[in-house]
Amino acid sequence: xxxxxxxxxxxxxxxxxxxxxxxxxxxxxxxxxxxxxxxxxxxxxxxxxxxxxxxxxxxxxxxxxxxxxxxxxxxxxxxxxxxxxxxxxxxxxxxxxxxxxxxxxxxxxxxxxxxxxxxxxxxxxxxxxxxxxxxxxxxxxxxxxxxxxxxxxxxxxxxxxxxxxxxxxxxxxxxxxxxxxxxxxxxxxxxxxxxxxxxxxxxxxxxxxxxxxxxxxxxxxxxxxxxxxxxxxxxxxxxxxxxxxxxxxxxxxxxxxxxxxxxxxxxxxxxxxxxxxxxxxxxxxxxxxxxxxxxxxxxxxx
Amino acid sequence: xxxxxxxxxxxxxxxxxxxxxxxxxxxxxxxxxxxxxxxxxxxxxxxxxxxxxxxxxxxxxxxxxxxxxxxxxxxxxxxxxxxxxxxxxxxxxxxxxxxxxxxxxxxxxxxxxxxxxxxxxxxxxxxxxxxxxxxxxxxxxxxxxxxxxxxxxxxxxxxxxxxxxxxxxxxxxxxxxxxxxxxxxxxxxxxxxxxxxxxxxxxxxxxxxxxxxxxxxxxxxxxxxxxxxxxxxxxxxxxxxxxxxxxxxxxxxxxxxxxxxxxxxxxxxxxxxxxxxxxxxxxxxxxxxxxxxxxxxxxxxx
DNA sequence: TCACTCTTGAAAGATATTTTCGGATCCGGG
DNA sequence: CCCGGATCCGAAAATATCTTTCAAGAGTGA
Numbered sequence: 001x002x003x004x005x006x007x008x009x010x011x012x013x014x015x016x017x018x019x020x021x022x023x024x025x026x027x028x029x030x031x032x033x034x035x036x037x038x039x040x041x042x043x044x045x046x047x048x049x050x051x052x053x054x055x056x057x058x059x060x061x062x063x064x065x066x067x068x069x070x071x072x073x074x075x076x077x078x079x080x081x082x083x084x085x086x087x088x089x090x091x092x093x094x095x096x097x098x099x100x101x102x103x104x105x106x107x108x109x110x111x112x113x114x115x116x117x118x119x120x121x122x123x124x125x126x127x128x129x130x131x132x133x134x135x136x137x138x139x140x141x142x143x144x145x146x147x148x149x150x151x152x153x154x155x156x157x158x159x160x161x162x163x164x165x166x167x168x169x170x171x172x173x174x175x176x177x178x179x180x181x182x183x184x185x186x187x188x189x190x191x192x193x194x195x196x197x198x199x200x201x202x203x204x205x206x207x208x209x210x211x212x213x214x215x216x217x218x219x220x221x222x223x224x225x226x227x228x229x230x231x232x233x234x235x236x237x238x239x240x241x242x243x244x245x246x247x248x249x250x251x252x253x254x255x256x257x258x259x260x261x262x263x264x265x266x267x268x269x270x271x272x273x274x275x276x277x278x279x280x281x282x283x284x285x286x287x288x289x290x291x292x293x294x295x296x297x298x299x300x301x302x
Numbered sequence: 303x304x305x306x307x308x309x310x311x312x313x314x315x316x317x318x319x320x321x322x323x324x325x326x327x328x329x330x331x332x333x334x335x336x337x338x339x340x341x342x343x344x345x346x347x348x349x350x351x352x353x354x355x356x357x358x359x360x361x362x363x364x365x366x367x368x369x370x371x372x373x374x375x376x377x378x379x380x381x382x383x384x385x386x387x388x389x390x391x392x393x394x395x396x397x398x399x400x401x402x403x404x405x406x407x408x409x410x411x412x413x414x415x416x417x418x419x420x421x422x423x424x425x426x427x428x429x430x431x432x433x434x435x436x437x438x439x440x441x442x443x444x445x446x447x448x449x450x451x452x453x454x455x456x457x458x459x460x461x462x463x464x465x466x467x468x469x470x471x472x473x474x475x476x477x478x479x480x481x482x483x484x485x486x487x488x489x490x491x492x493x494x495x496x497x498x499x500x501x502x503x504x505x506x507x508x509x510x511x512x513x514x515x516x517x518x519x520x521x522x523x524x525x526x527x528x529x530x531x532x533x534x535x536x537x538x539x540x541x542x543x544x545x546x547x548x549x550x551x552x553x554x555x556x557x558x559x560x561x562x563x564x565x566x567x568x569x570x571x572x573x574x575x576x577x578x579x580x581x582x583x584x585x586x587x588x589x590x591x592x593x594x595x596x597x598x599x600x601x602x603x604x
Numbered sequence: 605t606c607a608c609t610c611t612t613g614a615a616a617g618a619t620a621t622t623t624t625c626g627g628a629t630c631c632g633g634g
Numbered sequence: 635c636c637c638g639g640a641t642c643c644g645a646a647a648a649t650a651t652c653t654t655t656c657a658a659g660a661g662t663g664a
Contacts, residue, residue, distance in 0.1 A: 055652090070612095088388070088390040093395060124426045131421075136418060140414045158471070279411075279412070368624090368643075368644060383620085
């Protein structure tokens, strides 16, 4: 695995501390075992860790200072010192705010009412995490690109394919030219047509779905502006992405596949893109929206 | 010297950070002129000072490191390091304090960060409403029907069509036979094949989408068990539905079409159905889920 | 098994913080 | 006006903390 840090973040100075627990989950897969141990310790007891020096935390987790610093870097901070400050902030917030109500996994014998409650709670959590972790600078850049695009191609397969279609439907409604591709061959074939001023968007939770990366690469190499919507900001897809929008990852369980929360997260991002573009192109979007509304009315029985 | 906290601050945040401004005032008389300058600077902009090193703060206040440390001591901290941590906490608290400006609609000139926050908030609200309004008895009945169905047809057009596909994908994954139809003609053609023991599901927010009602009617008349997922429990679709699952309707605005929240709501219902069915057919579902997971792993690049 | 990459911690190197120490300033009294 | 003593202050040394480097060890695929 290659190490890409630094360049990606850096832009946004202050990270909202609330995002930390979610960030640990999102980035855990790209960490080594020792780093995960550090990250988990930190996420479990921010207040306690804020009181420790690098050396202290290294000893507590049975690792070395170097590992602690590396973990801090992965989490998006320039070094341990800054992580520590963020932890202090988080601790203060936690203390003053509400307790973070733990939820248990969905079990096979849960009554249906519990299933509803737990699912709703989990998805709410996913939304909050996503919103907290979304880089608004990247989002803004993506919106700008979309608003000015000649045409937009959107790639996604499986569950992400539905999200791609959702975004496509929305963009079409406000008069943009957008296509969703779930067939990898056709996607590549079409990507060849893209050029500067066009936009290509790849949606993949894992960040490593070849069928989606390939067309994005082609689009990238043909000069299109590329956007990746992924849960793995270090994934292979990001090397061809001008703008990276990170979706959150909830812990998954046997009965609750990752696809569920990733979809929720992706849809929020997609909605934000849509609204953003609608704002930018308001004069064009507003009439288009009401026109499509009118047209639909006729499909409904009285 | 080693860092000694322990004794001084048994629990982190020995001092409620809100009291800082007051403490500065109280202790000001016992400070020298330079110290007062430091203390005032700190009280005026905790967040900003938290980002500075001793040297930085010394320069900013036109004093020396030693003076900064002395000030920190007067304020009750073992040293500057701890004052800095407290400041970070204070800053975080301050920031989280001014959160709730979310009640308003999304405006054309909202900055992108507000859009994200408002959208996330609205969708969370939608989820809560949906969970609260969902009739678990109806849901349980629908789950039972699905779990025992020979085959399942799902109807939805437009945005609801994507939800139909989402449910279909999920059911297929746990070994059920399901089809999504967005073509009204084909849907009706297929509905004719349904009989007792089969399930038909119609998804329509308005409850009056003819293209979806028609196949459900046919399925109903052929003896299939029918389910309606709709935001209008009094809509036309419900007259052919054995079980009605109600989705919530959020207020919509110009920039936030109803499709957005109805989709969120529908997806929650669909997820509940899926989990419910997975529970009922656990022995079959669990291996099927892991099998599909295995199969997917090969589509991901290393 | 070998060659290779990835992971890890020890220790060197760089920063930041704390302490020390002597000069500067202030003040009251001669 | 000048002096002695007390206080205040900052430069620089001393220390603690953080960061980087580097080589050994663990793991992995050929």
